[in-house]
Amino acid sequence: MTPTDAVSMPPAAARAYRRLLAAGFRQQSAYLAAAVGGLVANVTFGFLKAAILLATLAAAGGTLGGYDTGRMLAYVWVSQAMLGLINVSGRDVLGERIRTGDIAVDFLRPLDLQLAGLSTHLGTRLFTLLPRGLPTLTIGLLTTGMALPSGPAPYLLGAVSVLLATTLAYLAVYALNMSALWLVEIRGLQVTYMVVASFCCGLYIPVGIFPGWLETLARLTPFPSMLMTPVDVLSGYAVGTDALRLVLAQVAWVVVVGLLGHLLTRAGRRHLEVQGG
Template sequence: MRLIRYGFRRHATYWAAALAGAFTNTVFGILQAYVLIALWSTRPGLGGYDLADAVTFCFLAQAYIGPMQVFGGGLDLPERVRSGDVALDLARPASLQLWYLSEDLGRAAYLVIARSVPPTLVGALVFGIAPPAGPGTWAAFPVSVALAVLVSFGWRYLVALASFWVLDDRGLAIVSLIMTTFFSGLMLPLVIFPGWLGELARALPWAAMVQVPADVYLGTTSIGGALAFQAFWALVLLGLGAFVTAAARRKLVIQGG
């Protein structure tokens, strides 16, 4: 809990950047909303969404950018590997993965307040986005968001760990950005992807970051199935992260003689 609070306070110092991000998310949310309104006006019921669902999804996706760190990054592990400071991190009597996860949870909690709430409120005022239907959805939605943060961290942590083996991780970061942006549902709801592409996109871990929590909010999916899907990918990615961390620790010892 102490590290979670530290992560919250650390990112709360950058309030101006958070406000700028919230403003940007709001503007892009409004622009994307008008695009989706035009699309759903010509194709009503597309992907099983009505027009209100599509507009609500748009602002939810913008609200998830900060907490889920959809554009990647958020972890200083690659920089610490390049500087050699990671040796101090590995010497701590604590799990490297758990240490970074705790700080990331604090970061996500702050950005939910600073970057997720403003665009959602603007969307509600301007477009009248739909609220969750029923107490079951209200209860499941924060659980789904928390699981989405875990999946996001699990993926970003694996990408960051690659810096133990590659000299420059920027190429991997760009690939991660493209995959996450496209397959999470940030650009367009995955429900409108056709055929096998849609089935594949909805089965990949990136869907757990944006599409699934949005569907839980909208009530367009089975809550139990959605949470199970997110929990599965969170366990898989965190488990892989623990395995790769152990391999990275051995590699660092070997390189150090």
């Protein structure tokens, strides 16, 4: 089953994945202190990013790559608020479970491993919106302010885009961690992924102000769909058909990366040697 099949799932099966989503949400609520720590870090780096990028804007004469002060601040705070949602670290419990052999327990359930992992992951990540994502955004609005689009459309499309970004970020990390079935030790791979993904998704500076060749290169990867797209849609940087096209690209990446993870799971199950007796 691929994530696209989830749409046509029978109700009893859908209930199982919904339960996993709720379980992820509740499980994450056990780590409230960590979420508050995350909030402090996100806000601190938000101010840092804002200071550097506004100075850059000023040096460039007020606008850069289509960003003015209000848009740039929207980029800063929306991207910081989304940090709790998207996984660009490359690490996931899955890689650890393969390394220790606990993956056996997951394979002994009548579930699609990828979809079960995604459900749990979405649950945990959506929880972080409450103590981390929304407060970051609120603090940004109250302190530096930001330009926001008017009318409901960008917000609705933005919400869809955020969900797609969270899903895509997980599916990519899932596929990466599945390689542990062959490699067992994947820490080097995870660090490389973190460096490439966090830069190319537009976490440090907007993809729109990359040098031309680098922007072209980055836009050939799924990474901008993990962060830049929802930020651009929510901040009103991309509107109308532009915004719609970006979201459709997200959908395409979800299908492609999801299919890759699905194929790796199928091949990996034949290869699986449960570690640790």
